[in-house]
Amino acid sequence: MQRANAELVRSLGAVRVIDYTKEDFSASGHTYDVIVDTVGTAPFKRSRGSLGRGGRLLLVLATLWQMLLAPWESAVSGKKVVAGPASERVEDLRFLAKLAQEGSLKPVIDRRYTLEQIAEAHRYVETGRKRGSVVVMVSHG
Structure with missing residues (x-):
């Protein structure tokens, strides 16, 4: 995991950041209150032992079977x-909306594109290297 990515995750409130290229979270012996699988690599079968009592697994990219x-x-x-x-x-x-007004909700925007650049935006997202949301701006003309 790049240093910048780890710092981004920490800035969002993560207590522990794991570099998945160097460490298998499911073999570490640590337990977690929440595991968020954003890329489909931590199904329940793999995550079960790493979830603490009452823990939650959020499968962002779940299959129909999951x-x-x-x-x-x-x-x-x-x-x-x-x-x-x-x-x-x-x-x-x-x-x-309340959290956003208070400044407590801090969205991470990686890149912004115009509607005319939507194909380029899509190509960038497909690289799997985005570090936040990709925004497509639509102007009201």
Whole structure:
């Protein structure tokens, strides 16, 4: 993991940053309250032993099979597996807006593109090297 990436993750509040190219989190013996799998490499089978009591696994890129198994895995393990699309509730959006107004919510924007550059933006995202959100700006003309 590049030093800049590790610093970014720490600045977002991570207590411990793991360089997945040098360390296998599932073999370290450490347990975590939350594991967020953003790239599909930490399914429940691999993460189960690294989740503490009542821990949560968030599968951002879940397969259909993982989404179907999540309720069962949660029920039998005592650990919460969250997979699939997020539900949108008005109260959640209001809460996020409040955090943003207070400055507590700090989005990470890697790059900005105009609508005319959308193909370039898509190519950049597909590299798997983005370090935050990629924003496509639409002007009202």
